[in-house]
Amino acid sequence: MSAFGDAPVGDRAIREHVEVVIVGSGAAGAAAGRALARAGARVLVLEEGPQVAPEGFVADSFGAMAQLYRDAGAAVARGPLLIPIIQGRCVGGSTVFNGAICWRLPRDVWERWCAADPALAEALPFDAIERALDEIERDLGVAPTDPAIAGRKNDLMARGAAALGLEGRPIRRNVRGCEGLGRCLQGCPRGHKRSMDASFLPEARAAGARLFAGCRVDRVLTRAGRAVGVRGVTAWGGRFEVEATRAVVLAASAVQTPSLLRRSDILHGPVGDGFCAHPGVSVGGRFDEPVRMWEGATQGYEVIGLRGEGLKFEALGFGAEILAMRLPGVGAELARGVATLEQWAEWGAAVRAEARGTVRPSRAGSTVRYALGDGDLAKVRRGVRVLGELLFAAGAREVSIGVHGWPERIADPSALARFEADGPRDARAYAMAVTHMFGTCRMGSDPRTSVVRPDFRHHAVDALFVADSSVFPSNTGVNPQNAILALATLCAGRVAAR
Ligand SMILES: Cc1cc2nc3c(=O)[nH]c(=O)nc-3n(C[C@H](O)[C@H](O)[C@H](O)COP(=O)(O)OP(=O)(O)OC[C@H]3O[C@@H](n4cnc5c(N)ncnc54)[C@H](O)[C@@H]3O)c2cc1C
Ligand code: SF4
Structure with a gap:
């Protein structure tokens, strides 16, 4: 496939008529596209970024x-604090370069959603x-990490967890x-990762869906209170307009979807409010032995206790x-550290933060405002402490917590408890x-506090x-990819039933 998928690249403006147009080809767009195409709908998936084949993925991170x-x-x-929010802009979205960690939606999370809004229990059993x-x-071949290719960094985390008596497991x-x-x-250069x-x-x-890459949607088109299509610009300087007779499905991510709605003057409900996330922190540890953290399953062990x-x-x-x-x-000192690079491992903590932020469209794309509260920062400090303790328990000689105002190197594990108690507020x-984002077009039964209904339909726009x-x-x-895939599949079922 070309970098632009099935898109008809040329001088003429693109005009398409389909039953369902889907904006975005990441986890949500791909799952919805597959389910709808299989249900027999004429589907077009529009993706702003390029299609890149595995042999085109580059090895260097930047x-x-x-x-x-x-x-x-x-x-x-x-x-x-300025917190990087990392997202994909390519065919397959963030799934192309994510860590391949698979989690099911935890039942306790779903129960809390339903306790707050019982209509969800019925609409989303x-x-x-x-x-x-x-x-x-x-379909995605989800299985625990094969010990044969796990690599030292993952084995060491298992050792640290066992020593501390914390529940852990090979990542699925x-x-x-x-x-x-x-x-x-x-991006996996051999195509082994089952990214979208x-x-x-x-x-x-x-199953019959078409995929246009290099097509950025700038506006959802509405007529008489109903979504009728989308329009936007192409990467080669053209314009496109797509008419959708059955539905417009937004799957552009928790940051881009609310921006697109606001840009389209679809301002109903708390659109763009309620941004929530799992901010991540990391701690490095130096071992006597070579770890070579760039080898083995990229992310192969997790501590879930x-x-x-x-x-x-x-x-x-x-x-x-x-x-480095x-x-x-x-x-x-750094140069000496680089000489020991293969002895370092870096482990991360994902924090389920309470903070809520906002997303608004801006000239540059989207502006996200987000500030962690005191309780969130207490969790961050605890996360840093536990990461350090895990590294020491696995055999690290020293750890580097990377927190401003605190020693760069810690060789005494007891300093970590002091950090949790007295570390920066x-x-x-x-x-x-941040790599996991949610909540900006919340689902719910009350149109004053939610943007879409429990069946994924917008409250105000048909x-x-x-x-x-x-x-x-x-x-x-927990890592959201598979929960997103599941909910987008259920959303597609609602669209197909129209
Ligand atoms: C570095 C990293 C590692 C991660 N690791 C994991 C992991 O191991 N396990 C896990 O469960 N989750 C992981 N995640 C999170 C997971 O990948 C995302 O939550 C998930 O991919 C989000 O799905 P999405 O469809 O909402 O958005 P995305 O997958 O980001 O896809 C959205 C797509 O829509 C396109 N788009 C946006 N706006 C427009 C527009 N206006 N017009 C056309 N196209 C548009 C974007 O270009 C993008 O390709 C990771 C994320 C990152 C960034
Ligand atoms: S760890 Fe390597 S081979 Fe395995 S899926 Fe990731 S990039 Fe591909």
Whole structure:
């Protein structure tokens, strides 16, 4: 396929008539596209970014960011601290370069959604979500990380968890034939990761869907209170307009979907409010032995024993060039550190934060405002402490917590408890990143407090659906890809039933 998929590249403006147009080809768009095409609908998926084949993925992290990530990975949530918000802009969306970690939607999360809005229990029954997840897991080959390709960083985390008596397990991943090349975050060069570009999108096309890449939707078109299509611009400088007779399905992500709605003057309900996330922090540890964190399954082990506290820990797997940036020291000290690069491992904590932020369209795309509260920062401090303790328990000689105002190197594990108690209350002392986002077009029965109904239909505009994690009433505390795939599949079922 060309970089623009099935799009008719040329000088003429594109005009298409379909039954269903889907905006975005990431987890939500691919799942909705596959389900709708299989249900017999004439579907067109529009994606702003390019199609990149596995052999075109580049090995270096910054090159991959330029190629596959939105704003080259430089977009930030604004608050006291600028927090990178990392998203995809390519066919397959963020699934192309995500860590392949698979989780089912936890029942306790769903129960809390239903307790707050009982209509959800009826419209979105847990057993329907479970059935969708069963099929998704089967189709994506989800299985625990194969110990043969796990790599040292993952084995060491298992050792640390066992020593501390914390529950952990090999990560369940959507891969087939993974060789442990450690390049998931740059896109798997061998196509082993079952990201959407390599799985649901080809399956959607096989069922008759078309995919236009390089097509950015700028406006949802409405007539007499009904969504009738979309229009936008192409990467080659043209324009397109798509008429959709049955439905417009937004799957552009929890940041881009609310911006698109607002840009289209569809301002009903708390659109763009309620942004929530799992900010992540990481801690490095130096071992006596070689770890080579860039080798093995990119992310192959997780510690889940503190999920009830809103904390989840994962072995990380970014490239050596990123790891080098995280080493303590400058000048000669940093140079000596780089010489020991293969002895370092970096592990991360995902924090289920309570904070709620906003998303608004801006000239640059979208502006996200987000500020962590005191309780969230207490969780961050605890997360840093536990990461350090895990590293020491696994055999690290020293750890580097990367928190401003605190020693760059910690060799005494007892210092970590002091850090949790006395560490900074000011968010600006920390380095964080966000990769999981939710809640900006919440689903619910009350049109004053939600944007879409419990069946994914927009409260005020007919034939308009939202399929991505914008609709999640809250964050989930676990990696969201498969929950998004499941809910988008159920959304497609509602569209198909129209
Ligand atoms: C680095 C990283 C690692 C992650 N690791 C994991 C993991 O291991 N496990 C897990 O469960 N989750 C992981 N996630 C999260 C997961 O990948 C995302 O939650 C999920 O992909 C979101 O799905 P989505 O469809 O909402 O958005 P995306 O997958 O981001 O896709 C949205 C797509 O819509 C396109 N789009 C946006 N606006 C427009 C427009 N106006 N017109 C046309 N197209 C548009 C975008 O270009 C993009 O391709 C990770 C995320 C990141 C960034
Ligand atoms: S770890 Fe390597 S081989 Fe395995 S899926 Fe990721 S990039 Fe592909």
